[in-house]
Amino acid sequence: MEQEKCTDVVIIGGGLGGTAAALAAAKAGQRVLLTEETDWLGGQLTSQAVPPDEHRWIEQSGCTASYREFRSRVRDYYRRNYPLTESARCNPILNPGNGWVSRLTHEPKVALAVLHEMLAPYVNTGRIEVLYHTVPVHVDTAGDRVTGVTVQEGRTGGLIKLRGAYYLDATECSDLLPLAGVEHVSGAESRRETGEPHALEEADPLDMQSITHVAAVDYVHDGNFTISRPREYDYWRQYVPSFSSYPILSWYASDANDTSKLKEFTMFPNEQGVVSLWDYRRIVDPELWSEPLNDGEVTLLNWALNDYYAGPLIGVSPEERQQHLDSARQLTLSLVYWLQTEAPRLDGGRGYPGVRLRGDVLGTDDGLAKAPYIRESRRIRGLYTVTEQDVSKELRGAKGAKRYKDSVGVGSYHLDLHPTTVSQRTFYIPNHPYEIPLGSLIPVRMKNLLPACKNISMTQIANGCYRLHPTEWNIGEASGTLAAYAIANQVEPTAVRETDEHLQSYQAQLIRQGVQLHWTDAELEGEC
Known part of the structure; x- marks a missing residue:
C-alpha cells in the first residue's frame, strides 16, 4: 500500500544543490521533504568525493554567505577535532589536504558532518524530513502543474507519494523532467540552434560530458x-x-x-x-x-x-x-x-x-x-538560456562580464568540458565571471517545478562552468528561496521575474540572506 506525505516543498535529490535548496526553504519558514538516492547528503562534496572546484576570489567574494559558512565550518571542524600543528591551527585559510585543485581539499566525511550540523536545527525540529535510499519513479501532473511525485525506497521497495506546493529537481541526471513531461534538452546542441562557436554542427543528445x-x-x-x-x-x-x-x-x-x-x-x-x-x-x-x-x-x-x-x-x-x-x-x-x-x-x-x-x-x-x-544532466528549457556567448572572455570581448537585471547569484570558472561520449570533444575556454539569471531557473511551461542543481536552462558548453560546487549551491539556494517566496506571496515564479515589485522583493530576500547578486566593478577590473 502506497504511503502519502504532504509538505510545502518537495526536493528530489540530496546533492549539493538539493541540500542548499532545503536549507534555504526551511530558513524561509517552509516545511521540506528531501530525498536522497544514497545514505549521504551532499553529492559532489560527499558521496561523489569531489573536493570543491572554485574560483580564485572564493575566500572573499563570489559565493553565497551560506556556502562561505560551509567552508568556514569545514576549517573549524578540523581545528576542533584534529590535532593540528600550531601553524595549521592559526592559518585562516587552512587547506586540510594541501591539494592544489582547491583551497579547501578535505575529507568527504568532514563535509558530511558539516552539512548535518547546518541542517540540524531544521531536521531535529521536523521542518526538514530526509528520505534516504529513495528515487523518483512516477510524477502526477494536471495541466502545467505537478501534483505529486512517487518515490521508491531502495531497500524495501516501498512506494511513497510526496505532495507539496512546489517540486524541485535536484537529482544528478534531472530525472523528474522526463517523468513530468517538462521540456528539456540533453547532450550537445547544434551551432545552428545556439550560435556557439564550439557547438557541434548537428545536435547530438547522446554526446555528454564524461x-x-x-x-x-x-x-x-x-x-x-x-x-x-x-x-x-x-x-x-x-x-x-x-x-x-x-x-x-x-x-x-x-x-x-x-x-x-x-x-x-x-x-x-x-x-x-x-x-x-x-x-x-x-x-x-x-x-x-x-x-x-x-x-x-x-x-x-x-x-x-x-x-x-x-x-x-x-x-x-x-x-x-x-x-x-x-x-x-x-x-x-x-x-x-x-x-x-x-x-x-x-x-x-x-x-x-x-x-x-x-x-x-x-x-x-x-x-x-x-x-x-x-558532470552533466538534463537541462530545462527555460525563459532564458545561458550560452557560451554569455560567458566566454573571447566572445564577450570589450563588453566584459554580462550582467542580468534578474540575477540570483554569481560564479566564475572556465568553460571546462571534459571529453564527451560521442565526439570526445574537450576544451577549457577562459571565462568572465558570470551571473545566474532567474530566467534560467524557470521552465517555459511547468509552473511549480524548478531546477535546483546543474539542470538550469543553459547549453552544454555553459554547463562547463555552471556545474561547479559554488554555483550549484547558489542555484539550489536561489530555487529553494524562490519556492518559499512563491508560496508566501501566492505568486508564480514567472510573475516574480516579470513583475518589478516581486523581482525586487525576491532579490532583496536573497541579499538579506547573503546572496551576492552582482560582481562589483572593482572585482571585474581585477580579473581583466
Missing part, C-alpha cells in the same frame, strides 16, 4: 596492496582516446592550457619538473598534524585517466545505463591496478604496489565513492 567514479587511496612505502586484475583491465589498458596517441592509462592527457596538445604527468612530486597528480586532489596531509593518525597521505583518483566517456547515462536503456555505470567503476579499478603494477616511474621502474584503496574514507567497502561524479 563521468568519473572516484576512488580514495593512500600509499604505504614497501607495502603491497595489489588488487585482483579487473575484468576489463585489458580493454582499458589498450584503449586510446581519439584525441590522443597514448592509451587512457598512461601519464599523458590533454593540456588544460591547450586541449589540442598533450601534457605529461607523473605520480609523485619530483625534482624533474613533471607535474604530479598525487597532490592534485590530496585530502589528507599528516604534515598538518601534531601527532600521527594515519599511515600517510590520502588522495582522490579523479584524473583524466579515469574519465569515462564510452557512453552516456541519459537517453539509453536501463540495461545500457547500468553497463556504463559498471564500466566506469571498472575503469577506475583498472587505473588502481595499473598504478600498482605497470605505471612508469621516473626512476625507470614500474608500478607502485603500495597504493592502497581506502574505502573507510568514502564510507564504502571497495574504496570507490558511493556514487559517480556526473
Whole structure:
C-alpha cells in the first residue's frame, strides 16, 4: 500500500544543490521533504568525493554567505577535532589536504558532518524530513502543474507519494523532467540552434560530458596492496582516446592550457619538473598534524585517466545505463591496478604496489565513492538560456562580464568540458565571471517545478562552468528561496521575474540572506 506525505516543498535529490535548496526553504519558514538516492547528503562534496572546484576570489567574494559558512565550518571542524600543528591551527585559510585543485581539499566525511550540523536545527525540529535510499519513479501532473511525485525506497521497495506546493529537481541526471513531461534538452546542441562557436554542427543528445567514479587511496612505502586484475583491465589498458596517441592509462592527457596538445604527468612530486597528480586532489596531509593518525597521505583518483566517456547515462536503456555505470567503476579499478603494477616511474621502474584503496574514507567497502561524479544532466528549457556567448572572455570581448537585471547569484570558472561520449570533444575556454539569471531557473511551461542543481536552462558548453560546487549551491539556494517566496506571496515564479515589485522583493530576500547578486566593478577590473 502506497504511503502519502504532504509538505510545502518537495526536493528530489540530496546533492549539493538539493541540500542548499532545503536549507534555504526551511530558513524561509517552509516545511521540506528531501530525498536522497544514497545514505549521504551532499553529492559532489560527499558521496561523489569531489573536493570543491572554485574560483580564485572564493575566500572573499563570489559565493553565497551560506556556502562561505560551509567552508568556514569545514576549517573549524578540523581545528576542533584534529590535532593540528600550531601553524595549521592559526592559518585562516587552512587547506586540510594541501591539494592544489582547491583551497579547501578535505575529507568527504568532514563535509558530511558539516552539512548535518547546518541542517540540524531544521531536521531535529521536523521542518526538514530526509528520505534516504529513495528515487523518483512516477510524477502526477494536471495541466502545467505537478501534483505529486512517487518515490521508491531502495531497500524495501516501498512506494511513497510526496505532495507539496512546489517540486524541485535536484537529482544528478534531472530525472523528474522526463517523468513530468517538462521540456528539456540533453547532450550537445547544434551551432545552428545556439550560435556557439564550439557547438557541434548537428545536435547530438547522446554526446555528454564524461563521468568519473572516484576512488580514495593512500600509499604505504614497501607495502603491497595489489588488487585482483579487473575484468576489463585489458580493454582499458589498450584503449586510446581519439584525441590522443597514448592509451587512457598512461601519464599523458590533454593540456588544460591547450586541449589540442598533450601534457605529461607523473605520480609523485619530483625534482624533474613533471607535474604530479598525487597532490592534485590530496585530502589528507599528516604534515598538518601534531601527532600521527594515519599511515600517510590520502588522495582522490579523479584524473583524466579515469574519465569515462564510452557512453552516456541519459537517453539509453536501463540495461545500457547500468553497463556504463559498471564500466566506469571498472575503469577506475583498472587505473588502481595499473598504478600498482605497470605505471612508469621516473626512476625507470614500474608500478607502485603500495597504493592502497581506502574505502573507510568514502564510507564504502571497495574504496570507490558511493556514487559517480556526473558532470552533466538534463537541462530545462527555460525563459532564458545561458550560452557560451554569455560567458566566454573571447566572445564577450570589450563588453566584459554580462550582467542580468534578474540575477540570483554569481560564479566564475572556465568553460571546462571534459571529453564527451560521442565526439570526445574537450576544451577549457577562459571565462568572465558570470551571473545566474532567474530566467534560467524557470521552465517555459511547468509552473511549480524548478531546477535546483546543474539542470538550469543553459547549453552544454555553459554547463562547463555552471556545474561547479559554488554555483550549484547558489542555484539550489536561489530555487529553494524562490519556492518559499512563491508560496508566501501566492505568486508564480514567472510573475516574480516579470513583475518589478516581486523581482525586487525576491532579490532583496536573497541579499538579506547573503546572496551576492552582482560582481562589483572593482572585482571585474581585477580579473581583466
